[in-house]
Amino acid sequence: MSFSIYDPFWVSFRSVILTLFLTAIGWSTYLVLNKAKSPSFWKRDIKLFVSAGVISLATYLAVPDQWIYFGILHFIFIASLMIRPFCKWPISSALMGAVIVLIYHFTTWLSFPNAFSTITQYISLPQRTLDIVFPFPWIGIVLMGPLLGYLNWHKLPVPNFFGTHVLAFMGRYALPIYLLHQLVLFALVATFKMVLSHFF
Structure with missing residues (x-):
């Protein structure tokens, strides 16, 4: 299979996935801090x-x-530590996050196109990596998360059918699913290839 990861569709698809992941960090942190008497992370x-x-x-x-x-997991770990002080002020946090995203997309102030190559010059790291998440604009997305908790979006009614329960299950076990999904996908693709090679 041959495709370009720089195709606009895949770039947008990755952005949607990261946005879902990272808003959930701020959102869930806000809920824990505001509902638990002695929150522990x-x-x-x-x-x-x-x-x-x-x-x-x-x-x-x-x-x-x-x-x-x-x-992404390394970034989520760092972002989950950084977001906690901001959860006390969800509206201010969201405004700060929105400003970061707007500055990133409409100026070059937060764009560092040579950061990757510069880092690999001074630290013994590979010239290419399978996954990397730079702080901007994604820390801005994390900062918007607490506002969703403040607005009680988690209390919005959802349809009660099988698909909803599946999504809820996946949400509760997002980390192990994330860790295992590549193994499952590779196994499925390998099986599919073996079946095709048997018949063609």
């Missing part, structure tokens, strides 16, 4: 830290010339 922090480390180790062993050293 240490279990989640450890899970994210270990999972990010597993991703780095696995990709280093599998593809050492493109291993992931700061992908």
